[in-house]
Amino acid sequence: MEIITAVKGFKDILPPETDKWRHIEATAHEVFCAFGFREIRIPLLEKTELFCRGIGESTDIVEKEMYTFLDRGEESLTLRPEATASIIRAYLEHTLHAAETVTKLYTIGPMFRRERPQKGRYRQFHQIDTEILGPDDPRTDAELILMLLHFLNKLGLRKLNLEINSLGCAACRPAFREAILSYLRGREEELCGDCLRRLETNPLRVFDCKVETCAAIISQAPLLPDFLCAGCRDHFEKVQASLRLFNLPFHLNAKMVRGLDYYTRTTFEVTTEFLGAQNAVVGGGRYDHLVRDLGGPDISGIGFAIGVERLAAMIPKADADALLQGPLLFIATLGEAALEKAFFLCNGLRMKGIRVEMDHAGRSLKSQMKRADKLKSAYTLILGEREIAENKALLRNMLSSTQTEVGLDRLEETITELAR
RNA sequence: GUGGGUGUAGCUCAGUUGGUUAGAGUGCCGGGUUGUGGCCCCGGAGGCCGAGGGUUCAAAUCCCUUCACUCACCCCA
Incomplete structure (x- = not known):
């Protein structure tokens, strides 16, 4: 269709x-x-x-x-x-x-x-x-x-x-209109078709004409300011x-x-x-x-x-490019438990007015990192099975390529501080 | 309303003495050993070549029609 x-x-x-x-x-x-x-x-x-x-x-x-x-x-x-x-x-x-x-x-x-x-x-x-x-x-x-x-x-x-x-x-203005009319009336053969029409409708518009012959005529015409x-x-x-x-x-x-x-x-x-x-x-x-x-x-x-x-x-x-701002945080996850945790965290932060992105498709860490980079995210939070087990997450600064460990209980607080 | 130009992959475009499965770059997806972005390399998906008709053994390519887009005139922001 x-x-x-x-x-x-x-x-x-x-x-x-x-x-x-x-x-x-x-x-x-x-x-x-x-x-x-x-x-x-x-x-x-x-x-x-x-x-x-x-x-x-x-x-x-x-x-x-x-x-x-x-x-x-x-x-x-x-x-x-x-x-x-x-x-x-x-x-x-x-x-x-x-x-x-x-x-x-x-x-x-x-x-x-x-x-x-x-x-x-x-x-x-x-x-x-x-x-x-x-x-x-x-x-x-x-x-x-x-x-x-x-x-x-x-x-x-x-x-x-x-x-x-x-x-x-x-x-x-009427005086000028008369002046321009009488000036143009003597030169009708030299004017283009459009200008002949303008002569009747709106003589002032002849000034706008881009045709060379008309422009030449207009250059000698009486001017509005003088009137x-x-x-x-x-x-x-x-x-x-x-x-x-x-x-x-x-x-x-x-x-x-x-x-x-x-x-x-x-x-x-x-x-x-x-x-x-x-x-x-x-x-x-x-x-x-x-x-x-x-x-x-x-x-x-x-x-x-x-x-x-x-x-x-x-x-x-x-x-215009400078208007394109990336999210503060991208959350990359591995495993169902991490995904669930991230889903909760991500939307909680959004409701605090912080722009956070994540991927729901369960793709490789590499492709999630690529996505974070593409979006120009300032930070990426890595939350895998290992981190969940150890009750922590990795917070990566995408600009400096450095990352630190953050305890899961302090996550939301830490991110909220980054937003300031 | 008048004139010119262009329609090929999501995007930007190659592709004529008409001749196999229609290409590149970019973007998208995946991979380059077991969980880490940018650079590089490899692979994949994605197109009834704007639509309809005609000529031909054979049409993205030639002809006609039509539609869309675009630039310019007119006029205006």
């Missing part, structure tokens, strides 16, 4: 990969907590309308990538393609804005987008998502970015590239000043635009050369109107999303 396989683009995460994931998550909890964030857990399923209104009807995500279905033929539901809209929904639904002026939240979990899978891109993927809801103080932007880079550094990631830009606000209003320019300069205060190196990238409609003012990405085409590990930015557009008060927000699969792929191998 044929086995049933996982759905395309949906991956199992197996050990030892899961060790890496737990390390990433534990580090996130620790770092975010220090910066005053609290964890929020939100549903995987939301009403479709939430994402249409939140992310934007004309975005690729909403237009063609969402897992949307009718629940019992009645209500349109969608597996969340991102976390921000859900967090804002919960924030409003539970009136968190009334409880405090600044709310810092984060969540970790799977997102779903029906794209063609490739390296660093899956249909179910995972994000670590943070949001700060409250006043649009530029120090908040800098603080969030600072926390992000601290987190990435703590995971041992190197050669990261932080790019920032300001997309302006409702007052200044920022006084308020946006001032805000962006203060963000940069704060980043410099912490000696945080960053690249100003006037051509970085982002694919979600809600971003305003500060946007940023962290990229790396290690990931092939999907080089963005983190993306984020400020959104001035999302809370209001979802029916809430006029509160600004800023957040970022980290791709966990991409992050895990970047963790240096040496760091």
Whole structure:
């Protein structure tokens, strides 16, 4: 009979990969907590309308990538393609804005987008998502970015590239949009098919095009920063000043635009050369109107999303290997009486929180020793017929290859001390 | 949605003028004298060569179809 396989683009995460994931998550909890964030857990399923209104009807995500279905033929539901809209929904639904002026939240979990899978891109993927809801103080932007880079550094990631830009606000972006449109309109024959389409849907995205002829045109195009209003320019300069205060190196990238409609003012990405085409590990930015557009008060927000699969792929191998820890003790036995004794001891120690392994198959001492070595056990306890008869056991230090005798009545106590 | 690449042992891969029982490394199991790991040596298990069809005396190898995986475009984390 044929086995049933996982759905395309949906991956199992197996050990030892899961060790890496737990390390990433534990580090996130620790770092975010220090910066005053609290964890929020939100549903995987939301009403479709939430994402249409939140992310934007004309975005690729909403237009063609969402897992949307009718629940019992009645209500349109969608597996969340991102976390921000859900967090804002919960924030409003539970009136968190009334409880405090600044709310810092984060969540970790799977997102779903029906794209063609490739390296660093899956249909179910995972994000670590943070949001700060409250006043649009530029120090908040800098603080969030600072926390992000601290987190990435703590995971041992190197050669990261932080790019920032300001997309302006409702007052200044339309002017830029007009400028770029009129610039491109005269050069339509030189643009690629995709860019011609972008001209209609989202002209700013032409900046992202990798086609050479388009890039050439874009290099001469008007740039967003030149169109920022006084308020946006001032805000962006203060963000940069704060980043410099912490000696945080960053690249100003006037051509970085982002694919979600809600971003305003500060946007940023962290990229790396290690990931092939999907080089963005983190993306984020400020959104001035999302809370209001979802029916809430006029509160600004800023957040970022980290791709966990991409992050895990970047963790240096040496760091990942260091996560592999062996048991404290392996118990090797010979004979039924020893096996029974070991079985009792082994599980007793485990219940004290000590990692102990043993073999139940009654194999040769040699193969049990091999197993202990393979597992990277710090110690091996040898318990044979001879030892049982003499009421003792041999405790072998696997690193120094030395062994001592321990009386059976003092065994548990001795091992417990080793664990300290 | 569009294009390229790849499917042979658990894993990484060899294997074309089509020709016996399909190989290596690694991992797994066992052994190298009677109860001691790493190095070394020996042995063993494990594959309808992705699936289906065709050509041929003969197909892992040639042809067609299909499926899966993968990389890239699009877009994004």
